[in-house]
Amino acid sequence: MYKLIIVEDEHLIRKWLSLAVDYAMLGIEVIGLASHGQEGMALIRKLEPDIVLTDITMPIMDAFMMFEVTADIAYEKIILSGYNDFDNAKRAMKFGVCDFISKPIDAKELETCLQTVVERLNVKSVAASPDYQRFLQEFNTIHSQNKIIQQLLGWVQEHYQEHFTIAELAKEFGYSESYVYRLVKDNLAITLNEYILQYRLKQAIEMMYRYPEMKIYEIAGKVGISDYKYFGKLFKNYFGVSPTEFKETGQIEKIDRRS
Secondary structure, eight states, X not given: OEEEEEEOSSHHHHHHHHHSSOTGGXXXXXXXXXXXXXXXXHHHHHHOOSEEEEESSOSSSOHHHHHHHTTTSOOEEEEEEOTTOHHHHHHHHTTTOOEEEESSOOHHHHHHHHHHHHHHHHHHHHHHSHHHHHHHHHXXXXXXXXXXXXXXXXXXXXXXXXXXXXXXXXXXXXXXXXXXXXXXXXXXXXXXXXXXXXXXXXXXHHHHHHOTTSOHHHHHHXXXXXXXXXXXXXXXXXXSSOHHHHHHTSGGGGOOOOO
């Protein structure tokens, strides 16, 4: 569950915000309510939330001062702002605020905004996880001194966009399918099927970065996986989020794409 703090000086609005949506269904827990920025600052330092939902103008300390004095703590910021409040919105962006909700607050808009934030946090969590880093780092270090293995992997890298079987790959080099399976298994930490899949996923990530306008089904086809639903399932199994979530949150730009 992601931890949420609500900072709002009006008691009734603060109470309504705490009950307006089904936070548990979104994977969120409301862990604190504050009536102004100074209380919010104290809660942020004490509870280290993942998300802070806050009004801008409040007594004692406003949202911007609260952001400034808690700049050493990482959390997602959602601003409640008046309609056409462009000056404050521009200032908020300097503090890393990406999400704004206009007053009067609509519960559906609040829920949609929170869903977007949760998706972004999910990707950040995956990007920081050992499994995610291991996929990128270990794949980039897969190599073998065996010349046959080098030829096989080179062929995969040249033909990954095509549909082929291990038997067809083996036939290209005059070997039996069982020999190729055994050779790769004995020389690499993963099977040949796993290598092919991981190489395709790596290329898919590269395409997301290079061609942000490409649709997910187009990317799936370009890396040799014709069923985009199957591609989505494989992607989520590896990274914990769908390709669409991964692509749209902007985290793709932070990937180490060294080959």
